[in-house]
Amino acid sequence: MTVYLFLWHLVRQVAVLGLFLSVLFSLYLVPLGMYSPCIKEAGTLGPAPTLIGHRGAPMLAPENTVMSFEKAVEAGGEGLETDVTISFDGVPFLMHDSTLKRTTNIAEVFPNRTHLDASMFTWTELQQLNAGDWFLSRDPFGTVSSLSAADRSQAQNQSIPSLVQFLEVAARSGRLVLFDLRRPPLGHPYSLSYINTTLQVVQAHINSSQVLWLPSEDRDQVQAVDPHLQQTSGEKASIQELTDGHITRLNLHYSTMSQQQIRKYQSVNISTNLYVISQPWLYTLAWCAGAQSVTTNSIHILSNINKPLFLMTPEEYSLMWILTDVVSAFLITAIFIFHWWRERGLPFWSGSRQTHENGPYSKFRTELSDVWSISSVTVRPDLRSMPTSPSTPHLPTITEE
Template identity: 45%
Template sequence: MLGPENTMMSFEKAVENGAFGLESNIYLSYDEVPFLMHDNNLRRTTNIREVMPNASFRHSSLFTWNFLSTLNAGKWFVQFKPFYNMKPLSEADKEKARNQMIPKLSDLLEFAQKEKKFVIFDLNIPPPKHPLRKTFVRRVVSVILDSQIEQHLIYWLTAFDRMYVKKKAPGFQQVGRLYSIERLTKENISKINVDYKKLFYNGLRDYKAANININLYIVNEPWLYSLAWCSRIHSVTTDNIQLLRQINHPYFFMTPSHYMLMWFLLDGVSAVFIVSIFYFHWWKENKENVSESSSSHTDTDSINLEKGKSDHQKASNLSIKPPSRVLDSPWTRKAIYPRLPNSSISNYPGPRQFLVAPKKIDSKPEPDNEPLKSMMPAKVDVRQLTPSEASELILAPTREATREPTLQTALPALTANEPTISSIEVLHPETQHQSTFTVEPFPRNRVSTTSDMSLSSSGFSPKKN
């Protein structure tokens, strides 16, 4: 941009840089004068905030031309930099810009006629309650015809009341927007003015195949201008003509074949990468499922193995070594524990019986040389065991203990003059008969033994008289 927008200075600078057409926006004042203004208010490009601050947001068409002609339209361009890469103005250009006023449409038409340049403009509808709300097109056509400009220099863009324009000014070049090809053909329109962002996404080839001339707006970058050039676009609207006019050929960053090769290569790599990601996640999920399955099997096996080891350990903990007193020879077998009556068992229902039976302890223990006295009732007949029978009695439960560890023998070391209180745990299967014994204190070097009274392998059972 070389001058304030929509001022005579900007049009003059455009012609100096080789523009073949001039673009503007038109509003109509309240007293029916067409003038050039881009915005619908005067706040940005005029000094109305200094002259009439309360009216800075009022619609431009609600002012009369007498007031509009007094506003300055160029000081903002000097005070504020419109483009970040805009070159600084010379002092002469700054002075000229500060003196720019709002031009009328007739001023632009006169200049275009003199320079033989095309004129294209957006005609904005007046706001409600404007006197030209419905007849603004006819008013503008009348002003154009009164300027005596050649009709073919006018690119008529407004679709409102187009039939009247064609009838009143048949020499105007009718320009459409991004209409369908059928509508353009029906209205006999051979040119369109579109935003470049919309065109490249909406069938550029179709319009070119229908021989539609295309003008793109707003193109300010060299690469975009090169793209339009390569796409065989007929013209562009720009604010950066001083840069684009220096381009005498499109900027090719790569040849079309190289571009296609890179495009296919990148697409292929992207596809492989995406497939690899999906495959990796699929493989990872399957691996986790297999690990969980194998872990569950391993846990089950370890539990079973630990259970078997626990059972084997319980069986191995059963002592089968005969007490030292039993190994003495000669010895006689006497009942150690009296059999309790069944009534005492019924007081403790359940598969396990626990009994702690403390007994009074004699102050003087019996001498060691005295024989063992029977703790069984007098009616119980006690028979003598031979050493061979004793061996059978002691060794026979080994197989039973290995197969089902239900017998535990406690061999506490007793000392003289110390009371012995034993807590005996006897498993009570439903199919076997259990007995609970009371443990009497014995002198030193004597043994307290519990035995299952129903062991069939040893043939040991108390007999009644």
């Protein structure tokens, strides 16, 4: 029975040790399978991606307002992104949502029309709405407290801008513009002509070469009317399809593109814009991957990044992990040896005997000896206190042998 218990204990220890070592070995191998575009040969890093303000600078001002785009220009943005729809009387204006509820005070001005599509309002009605109060009250990015009193006052008085106002800001500053164009619902007076109406406004107020034309509807017609527009696609496709469609830029979510795909498109002069990238570490990855531009909410932060947050050569990466593995293996081995040594009560050096004897393991052995000492005690009757009468009770005494 004792041999069986010993073997079972040994097998269990070996199994636990084997599991531990296999997990540890797997962790050591993990770095070999890790990939990062920021592990590159020296001298192969390209220029930093240009910054396109997502609805302007929405952390510094209400989104899609003149103030927001001016802040994006001041922060160093080289492009401005927005969303365009067309009013019921044919005026293209800026609005991201299909309704006006989130970013205006329509519930106060037109309480019975809050559910209507934004394009079902005339331009005169749209100008009656405030487009800045919501930003101060909701503080979507937690940045309102950092704004100056003048900026808060300016934000509070923002209104819905027209496409003309937006293009004028871009034209004055020489910035690129990128916009989504939303089709009005059926029954809208401009549901069939909204593209031509918008294109006419663009041609009248900005150099066409500054415009990244994103709408895919009637692209061939638009290209024929104004070949100087930078045709931009929001979908990946084969190089042949893109070149046939005169596409010069892709506008895609950052999670859908890899370094290899970006390089493939760049080889045929198709640049890539990634959205929405607002964290410095994500901007670093886009930079290392070779993206030509990014759309961002935090243009005032990313514009201050002069180099990637992390960048190393493959040799430096390998050396870092080899040193990490060696140090961790040494520490783990040292801990095992220390634990094994203490379990057996062995001194580490000749002068450590006294200290070790007073340690916790010595105390444990002392207490265990006391238990065994008590277990070896026998109980005897005290003959000197033997009663003379059988009826007298007798209490035994404890003596040690």
